[in-house]
Amino acid sequence: MNIAFGAFINAMGILLGALLGLLLPKPLPVRTQVFLRSILGAATTFVALRLVWLSINGTFWACLKQLAIAMVAVMLGHALGKWLKLQKLSNRVGHRAVLIMENVQKHGLRHHADGFNACAILLCSSPLGIVRALTDGLSGYFWLLALKGAIDAIAMASFVKMFRWPAAMAAFPVFLILSVITIATRLYLAPFLDAHGLTQSVNAAAGLVASAVALVVLETRKVELANYLPALVVAPILAWIIKW
DSSP: OOOHHHHHHHHHHHHHHHHHHHSSSOOOOOOOOHHHHHHHHHHHHHHHHHHHHHHHOSSSOOOOOOHHHHHHHHHHHHHHHHTHHHHHHHHHHHHHHHHHHHHHHHHOOOOOOHHHHHHHHHHHHHHHEEEEHHHHHHOOHHHHHHHHHHHHHHHHHHHHHHHHHGGGGGGHHHHHHHHHHHHHHHIIIHHHHTTTOHHHHHHHHHHHHHHHHHHHHHHHHHHGGGGTTTTHHOOOOOHHHHHH
């Protein structure tokens, strides 16, 4: 099946969050938001590390070698991402949405398109959205996208208070972009990686990278998530080199 189930859940989460925000007379209390973030942070850590666990197999030494490859891939990928300045590029994209929000807070909402544009930029430019969609495409592991849907739902419940109902329409570009990544991965990348036995190396690295999201969700540390994206390319290369 080439259905992007994870992308669908993510989009539905955004729509449900928007509906909740429109129905509630006031924004979610800060204590409630902190509580929900704590749950989602713990769930993200569990789901991400579970992906790592599912991606390593064999004897103890084989598992240790696979885990080491994933960890080295993450470190090298981060160094490459810093060199390519991926986080700065991601920040530049997100800055546009921040400017729209600041303008609305100062002058009020003038155009409904502003809300759609700001939310679409923020929700579509998430670097970890790519990681989550790739894992769904490679192995059908949609849980990371499902958790992204829950995180986006909480954000959208606040956004619709500021931008009204047009903000909810951001669910559609999110669904489209993540679906394209998931389906393209499933049709073209997965067969190549499977044929060379490299799929699990990508999944293990993706799990380690995704586990860093918990630090962002819990707001305990600022993490340059975009800089870790090259790890998904480095991991299969390292696994292939070690095979030979």
